[in-house]
Amino acid sequence: MIWLDTLVQGVLLGGLYALFAAGLSLVFGIMRLVNLAHGDLIVAAAYLILVLVSLTGLHPIAAALVAAPLMFAAGWLLQRGILNRTLGEDILPPLLVTFGLSVVIQNALLEGFSADSQRLPPGDLATASIAIGPVNLGVLSLLTFASAVAVILVLNFILYRTALGRAFRATSDDPVTARLMGIRPDNVFALATGLAMVVVTIAALYLGMRANFDPAIGPARLIYAFEAVIIGGLGSLWGTLAGGIIIGVAQTLGAAINPEWQILAGHLAFLAVLALRPRGLFPRGGM
Amino acid sequence: MSLLSTHGLVARYGLFQALWGIDLRLEAGETLAVIGANGAGKSTLMRAITGLLRTAPEQVRLEGAPIGGLPAERVAALGIAMVPEGRKLFPSLTVEENLAIGAHGRKAGGAWTLETVYDLFPILRERRAAPGTALSGGQQQMVAIGRALMSNPRVLLCDEISLGLAPVVIRDIYAAMPRIKAVGAAVIVVEQDVGTALKVADRVYCLMEGRVTLEGRPADLSRERIHTAYFGAAA
Numbered sequence: 001m002i003w004l005d006t007l008v009q010g011v012l013l014g015g016l017y018a019l020f021a022a023g024l025s026l027v028f029g030i031m032r033l034v035n036l037a038h039g040d041l042i043v044a045a046a047y048l049i050l051v052l053v054s055l056t057g058l059h060p061i062a063a064a065l066v067a068a069p070l071m072f073a074a075g076w077l078l079q080r081g082i083l084n085r086t087l088g089e090d091i092l093p094p095l096l097v098t099f100g101l102s103v104v105i106q107n108a109l110l111e112g113f114s115a116d117s118q119r120l121p122p123g124d125l126a127t128a129s130i131a132i133g134p135v136n137l138g139v140l141s142l143l144t145f146a147s148a149v150a151v152i153l154v155l156n157f158i159l160y161r162t163a164l165g166r167a168f169r170a171t172s173d174d175p176v177t178a179r180l181m182g183i184r185p186d187n188v189f190a191l192a193t194g195l196a197m198v199v200v201t202i203a204a205l206y207l208g209m210r211a212n213f214d215p216a217i218g219p220a221r222l223i224y225a226f227e228a229v230i231i232g233g234l235g236s237l238w239g240t241l242a243g244g245i246i247i248g249v250a251q252t253l254g255a256a257i258n259p260e261w262q263i264l265a266g267h268l269a270f271l272a273v274l275a276l277r278p279r280g281l282f283p284r285g286g287m
Numbered sequence: 288m289s290l291l292s293t294h295g296l297v298a299r300y301g302l303f304q305a306l307w308g309i310d311l312r313l314e315a316g317e318t319l320a321v322i323g324a325n326g327a328g329k330s331t332l333m334r335a336i337t338g339l340l341r342t343a344p345e346q347v348r349l350e351g352a353p354i355g356g357l358p359a360e361r362v363a364a365l366g367i368a369m370v371p372e373g374r375k376l377f378p379s380l381t382v383e384e385n386l387a388i389g390a391h392g393r394k395a396g397g398a399w400t401l402e403t404v405y406d407l408f409p410i411l412r413e414r415r416a417a418p419g420t421a422l423s424g425g426q427q428q429m430v431a432i433g434r435a436l437m438s439n440p441r442v443l444l445c446d447e448i449s450l451g452l453a454p455v456v457i458r459d460i461y462a463a464m465p466r467i468k469a470v471g472a473a474v475i476v477v478e479q480d481v482g483t484a485l486k487v488a489d490r491v492y493c494l495m496e497g498r499v500t501l502e503g504r505p506a507d508l509s510r511e512r513i514h515t516a517y518f519g520a521a522a
Binding site: 028163166167169170172173174176177178179180184185198 | 434
């Protein structure tokens with residue numbers, strides 16, 4: 001039964017990685033922008049929630065609801081002010097600029113909050129659990145996974161059922177022709193990044209409630225997010241969830257064998273998928 | 288006042304000057320044909336009118352108001368729609384979504400809706416759920432035209448809509464023109480096929496090397512004059 005428990009915990013952990021990855025996947029899918037600061041933006045959002053919690057005494061979940069529109073605005077401004085200028089035929093400028101942004105965010109957080117590790121106080125959620133058959137499931141883990149599924153459902157709804165999503169996909173296909181339809185690509189991209197930052201806020205909420213964080217952990221979250229996106233196949237959000245689950249299961253299985261193998265097992269699973277299915281499990285599944 | 292006009296329109300790509308002072312006017316309800324050989328500047332002219340290529344503001348006017356300096360998305364919102372060369376359907380969108388996105392910048396309603404476009408091209412109703420790029424060339428062209436109509440434009444620009452299509456398909460597509468005009472749009476068709484152009488147009492402009500070499504009503508233009516204007520001095 002220990003194996004069943006490990007497997008289920010791994011699947012639930014995959015929800016967290018899918019949350020890390022969904023925003024990255026969205027931005028890449030719409031504007032072919034690889035945001036190397038994505039992990040650091042998650043950490044920055046966690047600090048924003050932390051500040052709101054300590055200022056107002058709100059529960060982190062309520063604080064995240066306040067943080068989400070702020071992060072949307074920050075994403076919109078970031079895209080309009082900086083990232084739009086880097087987009088073009090050459091893929092190098094966005095990489096360099098977001099890499100620089102990553103360094104800036106890490107150092108600004110270090111300056112503002114020191115290197116001490118922090119935690120978003122989850123209250124009773126931290127210890128609450130539900131027994132399903134032989135397996136005990138943490139409520140927080142279940143909530144994380146449910147949020148990942150909800151985020152993907154909502155993003156897919158926006159992408160495939162709304163005028164905004166249509167504009168996202170059209171601009172992604174062909175920004176020049178999109179302009180002939182009256183669409184402003186720079187605005188569309190800014191909305192997409194704003195939306196991605198809302199997802200980032202949700203990811204930050206669970207990151208901070210589940211474990212400690214400090215200003216330096218962003219890049220590792222970026223790696224997990226990347227791996228989830230690549231395993232799933234570029235452009236498929238459900239694939240991204242599957243990718244997150246594969247990494248999560250590999251990590252918990254690795255840890256069950258030997259705690260030192262947790263991180264390594266996730267990376268090995270990624271390499272194995274890459275070797276067998278270089279384009280991921282569900283390439284070009286829609287957007 | 289003309290609906291749409293250009294005044295000494297010049298355009299260049301870097302050092303290469305593609306248009307050398309084009310004066311063109313389009314009256315309400317009129318159909319113009321712009322003909323010319325490859326590289327004559329026809330597509331550049333379309334790009335300049337739609338704002339994909341910025342020009343001096345006064346060089347392109349809509350009902351007298353300067354629009355030459357506006358970006359393409361603003362020009363589209365003013366009621367100038369284009370059927371781009373090569374159709375340029377959005378591959379991630381279904382036929383119906385391709386049509387719907389044409390109405391993206393539309394402010395007011397108008398005669399053209401999904402239903403009326405489907406009435407114009409009934410085959411598209413059957414293929415509405417298919418990806419736009421899964422259709423035949425002629426059907427894709429119908430989607431591109433329908434997409435432009437969905438904005439209920441005052442001016443419809445059609446860039447090489449017969450390119451690469453079989454004659455029977457071209458005839459089907461041009462058969463839709465009277466209904467498009469009946470709704471009130473003025474039309475500019477860019478054509479390499481002179482015969483087709485002369486049939487549909489009220490007036491014709493012929494371009495060569497970025498200049499207007501001939502302008503007039505099809506009935507008034509002799510074969511020789513068109514030939515000379517199209518290819519240069521008679522060999």
